[in-house]
Amino acid sequence: MEHVDILIIGGGAAGISAAKAAAGAKVLLVDRKPSLGGVLLQCIHHGFGKNKSGIQYAEELTQDLPETLEVALNTTVLSVSGNKTAILSGKAYGKREVAFSQLILAAGCREIPAGALPIAGTRPKGVYTAGQMQEQMNLHGVLPTGPAVILGSGDLGLIMAKQLAQAGLQVTMVEQGRYCGGMLRNQRCLEEYPIRLICSDTIAQIHGEKAIRGCTTRNGAYLPCSTLLIAVGLRPERELIEDLGYPQWLHLCGNCNAVHPMVEAVVQEGKQAGAAAMKNIRGSL
């Protein structure tokens, strides 16, 4: 069976940084997407590092990758087992089994979908997570129809509210907390654009059969809409390691460790994970 020193799952900011810190070792970096960068690639807004866009930040980060690094794109890690092997499935070569000495999980996080929320009604066309819509708009040029309602006023909700308002859509945000949830710099869009924010409320019902036509809040407000974005939070993506416990050969970094609002912290954790994996390899030699 093929063997690598370090297997890294996830080629976002965390995985790339870990790979750079592990220069010299035989490293395999795997990502299910066609390019390295992870969530950075769908962020056209500025605010990464010294006010770069996510795309620019990813371009910089992916420069000077170590020569000993093998990158497998369009490849998904299907499973990891306690005997230090992983099953990969890739477009180019089908299934591939790889043994590793160290594993770095940098698989990012997953949005909480509409299906997981206690909202009455079906989930017709027009209901998306905020990240799905960000990807549709920024990578595929798809523009949703308005009016739009966004549930959740964290950073991702605010970034999307601004983008939809800039595209000319009428936007209403609904927030269960008493105040807006995101960073101050993202909250500015509420003053710059006619975005309505309803606090201390949530969406109780979705209306529409084939396509959404509106929703009702818990306090009884009816909000007509053709697009509903769910932006209620992110969960670290750790399914692959659920049954493994925390053996010494396993390192977590980036948003699969804890959800980070700023990319610098993700890069830092990636570097630490790469360095820790290298230390273990040297120790075992």
Ligand SMILES: Cc1cc2nc3c(=O)[nH]c(=O)nc-3n(C[C@H](O)[C@H](O)[C@H](O)COP(=O)(O)OP(=O)(O)OC[C@H]3O[C@@H](n4cnc5c(N)ncnc54)[C@H](O)[C@@H]3O)c2cc1C
């Ligand atoms: C919408 C949004 C806006 C943000 N805005 C800012 C900002 O303005 N400024 C700032 O500093 N930070 C911002 N951040 C934070 C920062 O960009 C992210 O926290 C960081 O980029 C996350 O990096 P990551 O590597 O942990 O995860 P990700 O970028 O999500 O990378 C994880 C990768 O793992 C891959 N993967 C997962 N599972 C598997 C598997 N089984 N097999 C193969 N591949 C797999 C995925 O395809 C993905 O490419 C923002 C984050 C988001 C979501």
